[in-house]
Amino acid sequence: MTPSPAPRPSGFSRRTLLAGVAGAAGLALLAAGCTSDDDGGTDAATPAEADRLAAQVGVQEAAVAAYAAAAAADPALGPRVAQQAQQAMAQLDKLRAAAPGATSSVPPDAGGPPPGADARAWLREQLGAAAGAHEAACAEQAAARAALLGSVAAGLRGQEAVLL
Amino acid sequence: MADDGAPGDLDTAAEDGALREAVAAEHAAVWGYGVVGAALPPQDRGPAVEAENAHRDVRDRLGALLEERDLDPVAAQGAYELPFPVLSPVDAAALAAVLEAGVSAAWVAVLDDAVLAPTRALAVRELGAAEVRAVRWRTAAGQVATTPFPGLPAG
Numbered sequence A: 001m002t003p004s005p006a007p008r009p010s011g012f013s014r015r016t017l018l019a020g021v022a023g024a025a026g027l028a029l030l031a032a033g034c035t036s037d038d039d040g041g042t043d044a045a046t047p048a049e050a051d052r053l054a055a056q057v058g059v060q061e062a063a064v065a066a067y068a069a070a071a072a073a074d075p076a077l078g079p080r081v082a083q084q085a086q087q088a089m090a091q092l093d094k095l096r097a098a099a100p101g102a103t104s105s106v107p108p109d110a111g112g113p114p115p116g117a118d119a120r121a122w123l124r125e126q127l128g129a130a131a132g133a134h135e136a137a138c139a140e141q142a143a144a145r146a147a148l149l150g151s152v153a154a155g156l157r158g159q160e161a162v163l164l
Numbered sequence B: 001m002a003d004d005g006a007p008g009d010l011d012t013a014a015e016d017g018a019l020r021e022a023v024a025a026e027h028a029a030v031w032g033y034g035v036v037g038a039a040l041p042p043q044d045r046g047p048a049v050e051a052e053n054a055h056r057d058v059r060d061r062l063g064a065l066l067e068e069r070d071l072d073p074v075a076a077q078g079a080y081e082l083p084f085p086v087l088s089p090v091d092a093a094a095l096a097a098v099l100e101a102g103v104s105a106a107w108v109a110v111l112d113d114a115v116l117a118p119t120r121a122l123a124v125r126e127l128g129a130a131e132v133r134a135v136r137w138r139t140a141a142g143q144v145a146t147t148p149f150p151g152l153p154a155g
Helices: A012-017 A024-031 A047-073 A082-098 A119-139 A143-162 B013-038 B046-068 B089-113 B117-140
Strands: none
Touching: A047 A082, A047 A119, A047 A143, A082 A143, A119 A143, A119 B117, A143 B089, A143 B117, B013 B046, B013 B089, B013 B117, B046 B089, B046 B117, B089 B117
C-alpha cells in the first residue's frame, strides 16, 4: 500500500481510471488466504476476529446452499443463475482459505423456498441477508479480512441485483 | 482492534491516505460519467445521471470528512485519460463498468487500511452500491453481470 497524502503526479489520472491497479501490495496476500501481517503486524487476527470470520464461512455456505435449493424448486431458474452460483462458491472457497480454523462441517440448513413461493424472490432474500451479515462483520474486522468480507458482500449485492 | 469509532490515539494515517485515494477515484467517476452520458442517447441517460450524482454526493461527503480531519482537499484532474475510445452506447456502458471498478478498488483499499469501524461501514456501503451499479452496466455492455470479488486485486 502506498498511503502517500502528497499531491498526485500527472500519471495518477490514468491509474485511477484503470481499475484495480492501485493498492495491490497489501491485498495480494489475501488471495493466497494468508492472514499474516501485511504492514508491520497490524493484521494478526485476534481470537474474536477469527471466530467472526469463521461465522461468515457458515453464512456463505448458506448462500451457496440457497442457490441449490432455489434451482431445485424452480428448474428454469437454475441455468439462469449458474454463473452467479459458481461465483458464490468461489467466494466460499476464498473465505474458507482466509479462515482455516472454520469447521462448519454440518451442512447448513438453508431450507428452501416454501411450496408455491417465488423461488427467485426467495433466493434474492437469502443473498441479501448473507450480504448484510458480511457487511456487518466487515466493520468489525481489520485489514485483509475486512477487505475480503467487504468485497464478498458487494459481490452478493450484485448477485442480488441480478435477480431483481 | 479498537473499534470504538473515535479517532482517539489510533494512527489514522493509512486510513486517511486511502480515503484520499477514494476521493480521487470518485472525482474520476464524476468526470467519466459525463463521457458515459454523452455517448448515450438522451432517453437512456437517466442511469448515467443518477450514477454521476451518486458519485458526486459521495465525493462531497468524503471531502467534508477529510476537512474534519484537517487534511488537504483532493483536487480533481482537469481531464482523465480514457481506457478506450467511447463511441457507442456499448462503449459507454463498458466505461461505466470500468469507473465503478475503479471506485470499488479504492473502497477495498480503504477497507484494507481503515482503523475506524465507521470508516469500514462507509466503505462497505459504497462498495456495494458501486457493484449494484456495475451489474447494470456490465449487462448493458454484454459482459458477465456479476463478479465474485469486486474491488479486490486479482491473484
